[in-house]
Amino acid sequence: QSVLTQPPSVSGAPGQRVTISCTGSSSNLGANYDVHWYQQLPGTAPKLLIYANNNRPSGISDRFSGSKSGTSASLAIAGLQAEDEADYYCQSYDYRLSGSYVFGTGTKVTVL
Amino acid sequence: QVQLVQSGAEVKTPGASVRVSCKASGYTFTRHDIFWVRQAPGQGLDWMGWMNPNSGNTASAQKFQGRVTLTRSTSMTTAYLDLKNLRYEDTAVYYCARAVGPGLSTRFDSWGQGTLVTVSS
Numbered sequence: 001q002s003v004l005t006q007p008p009s010v011s012g013a014p015g016q017r018v019t020i021s022c023t024g025s026s027s028n029l030g031a032n033y034d035v036h037w038y039q040q041l042p043g044t045a046p047k048l049l050i051y052a053n054n055n056r057p058s059g060i061s062d063r064f065s066g067s068k069s070g071t072s073a074s075l076a077i078a079g080l081q082a083e084d085e086a087d088y089y090c091q092s093y094d095y096r097l098s099g100s101y102v103f104g105t106g107t108k109v110t111v112l
Numbered sequence: 113q114v115q116l117v118q119s120g121a122e123v124k125t126p127g128a129s130v131r132v133s134c135k136a137s138g139y140t141f142t143r144h145d146i147f148w149v150r151q152a153p154g155q156g157l158d159w160m161g162w163m164n165p166n167s168g169n170t171a172s173a174q175k176f177q178g179r180v181t182l183t184r185s186t187s188m189t190t191a192y193l194d195l196k197n198l199r200y201e202d203t204a205v206y207y208c209a210r211a212v213g214p215g216l217s218t219r220f221d222s223w224g225q226g227t228l229v230t231v232s233s
Contacts, residue, residue, distance in 0.1 A: 002156065032216065033216050033217070034213075034216060034217040034219075036217075036219040036220075038157075038220075045207055045223035045224065045225055045226050046157065046207070046209075046220075046223055047223070048219060048220060048221050051213065051217070051219045051221075052213070052217050052219075057221065089156065089157055091157075091219065091220075093215075093216070093218065097173075097174070100159065100173060100174075101147070101159040101162075101218065102159065103149075103156060103157040103158070103159065104156070105156055106156040106157070
């Protein structure tokens with residue numbers, strides 16, 4: 001099982017703002033390892049959405065933003081659009097798991 | 113542009129082995145680690161291991177140690193995942209991904225399209 005916990009699902013109406021939490025511990029997010037976020041549209045490979053806590057790769061909409069504090073992180077999606085309906089995963093590193101790169105449990109975002 | 117192209121779907125029987133390839137292009141293959149991640153049907157992402165294409169050094173997640181082998185061909189700019197002694201629960205989509213960033217901030221900026229491996233008798 002993953003050491004990064006996310007809510008299974010989040011939903012919102014078009015135009016709304018939703019947030020997804022990613023809760024870790026002292027051996028991963030709390031140990032100053034960065035958190036990264038991925039978007040996985042149905043039937044496709046994950047895509048890097050946010051890196052190093054709050055940075056967007058080139059080409060990613062500024063509607064997506066990230067933050068991190070202590071052992072938790074959050075991804076926010078502003079101005080929700082139908083095309084945002086996807087699974088979202090956080091990812092970091094955990095030193096207690098023999099050098100393990102860990103993913104969050106994943107959150108399904110539904111646009112109502 | 114950076115591209116990772118994986119081999120096609122496989123159907124294997126329990127106890128067999130499978131090889132998945134990942135052909136890299138659009139960048140210098142030896143400059144970025146290649147990671148392997150799998151996703152069982154309806155499940156989340158599960159890190160399997162990584163390989164440094166320059167040195168050939170590898171590491172794998174504890175749950176896969178003894179069953180997974182990661183190799184590469186630098187001339188073919190291709191990474192390989194070999195998984196042996198397949199079990200039904202190994203049925204999954206297997207992804208390769210290019211790693212970027214320093215040790216404390218390693219992330220995956222480019223992914224292969226995925227290879228479905230089905231284990232069935």
